[in-house]
Amino acid sequence: MTPPRDPLPPLAELWMLKDGADQDVVVSSRMRLARNVQGFRFRARFRPDEAERLERHLRGALKAARPELQYASLKDLTSAQRDVLFERHMVSAEHVQEGHARGVGFSADGAVSVMVNEEDHLRLQVFAPGLDLPRVDAEVNTLDDRLAALVPFSYSDTWGYLTSCPTNTGTGLRVSVMLHLPALSFRPEAKGGQGEPGIVKVSKAAQKLGLTVRGTHGESSRAEGDFYQVSNQVTLGRSPEQALSDLAAMLTQVVDYERNSRAILVKEDKTRLEDVVWRAWATLRHARRMSSREALAHLSALRLGTCLQLIDTVSLRTLHTLMVAMQPGHLQQAAGRELRPQERDVVRAQLIRDTLGAA
């Protein structure tokens, strides 16, 4: 079977462009399960051909469990296509870097993705826009159950699900939400810019609850554009229900804290806020070259301004579209060729101008 010529779903269909609950602060909800298959070694200890054999096996199981999912072997994808998958959070940074017998199954809207031969044999992921933990919980468990009926997962009565890295052993579960926390990231100007932003307190509080706060792409990335991922850390000796309720309890507080901080900013320093928001709008619409870091910072400011109704020139959907489309892989995929970083900055600025000019 030859892979489809362009296996990537169109941008306009992506789950992340849809509205969700509490979307002024909560960008998305995600649940991920790590699973390994009995009778196969962990990835680090694969024998020759074991990876290929497992990929074929899992691809077949996936087709049986969820026929509507597409599947792509990473080796069949161009570098830009793999980057596109990564930029849509459908595969991890590690997964796209090496193509050997790795693959990914995914739904047309990208909300469901299954990495094959990542760190674990299987990583099942379900996303939803806004705050919707019950939905991602239900969907990922349905998928898990169907696959478990077809493939015997490595499981120990003592340890739970066995995983390649012990930090996932037990539930194999990571539940996380992506939060937009611009007000908590603002340095209080009244104290001469020296005050501690609220996000520092959030991180400390999260740690005490066994949660972590990280940048948009997980472990190794910094929080760009004031987007933070909050997720559970403990998978061993704690039930999935406990992980979910810990996160949900923390979330309620963080969402309130961010909203209150925004309200205080609007009340006490509206001009400063409007200045940031309008400068972002103006710069995005007129710059002739722009790095993705700068673009994300401006899009973040516009997102805040839009949620606070300080500006109504652009929809959240358009902002979210740009956040995805302005990334290097998407730019190169759209251009149909590799772009040097300097070229990308020019193409990115053009895309943003075109998009916002018509917004």
Added chain:
Amino acid sequence: MTPPRDPLPPLAELWMLKDGADQDVVVSSRMRLARNVQGFRFRARFRPDEAERLERHLRGALKAARPELQYASLKDLTSAQRDVLFERHMVSAEHVQEGHARGVGFSADGAVSVMVNEEDHLRLQVFAPGLDLPRVDAEVNTLDDRLAALVPFSYSDTWGYLTSCPTNTGTGLRVSVMLHLPALSFRPEAKGGQGEPGIVKVSKAAQKLGLTVRGTHGESSRAEGDFYQVSNQVTLGRSPEQALSDLAAMLTQVVDYERNSRAILVKEDKTRLEDVVWRAWATLRHARRMSSREALAHLSALRLGTCLQLIDTVSLRTLHTLMVAMQPGHLQQAAGRELRPQERDVVRAQLIRDTLGAA
């Protein structure tokens, strides 16, 4: 005689808003003469009442020599009005700081100004837009001749005109031009931003010719917005004609150098240039607060873009109007009250938005 209620000419009449020769690079030409009056001590050694007596004397002479000039004693002006005079280059920074028996005579367009009791008894200044040294030369000398016929100036056959500070003794002449040198101020990006901008070479070459290159307000100010004042340094043992021709020769080269540098930028890095220009335009039209330093940098970029026809959204006259009107004294004069620096930034941004929105 009571001073007029608002002795300041309206902004719209100012000489600096008019077109001039070579105005893409040369903002303005200026000639200044330092003169002292026989029978009066230098300012530093004034006896009680000597300053007042001299001011009355010179005010009368000025009225007789040029009846159309207005006259204001600085003590009769508000702090904002004195700042306005300074911001229009009609008085020096030193002159406005202390009001004791100091005054200024000036034409309605501000092109002629005569400081009384500054460092010297008299400082005669004439400005013209663009490059026009013969005009300012002729006008300042006509004024000098008329005053000399009414007031005996301190003069030595050996030294020439005697002045309070020996650096002015001799001709008492300072001839200067204000240049806009954005291309020569650009750091060459090709060398990783480490290359030496052309303005450094210009400064070195100027020194060898006995000329100096400084910021917009002379001695103690830095070059903001890429505006540089080039002036003669030597007043002793060199004729006014020599000072003029030295400066003129240097100018031809600097103007060519700047124009060539602009042409190279347009040819080799047009996107970078357009990026700077359009960001400046966008930010000026949308920011909600802005320092005068930032505003001047953006106005400078727009001036460059306008001269290079990269942008045609605004006239040079409007840009020059804003450069004057957005300064603290002008803002406070327009507001009719003192403004705290933070307030000024908000009022400035508003003025710029209003002006460019309708441009």
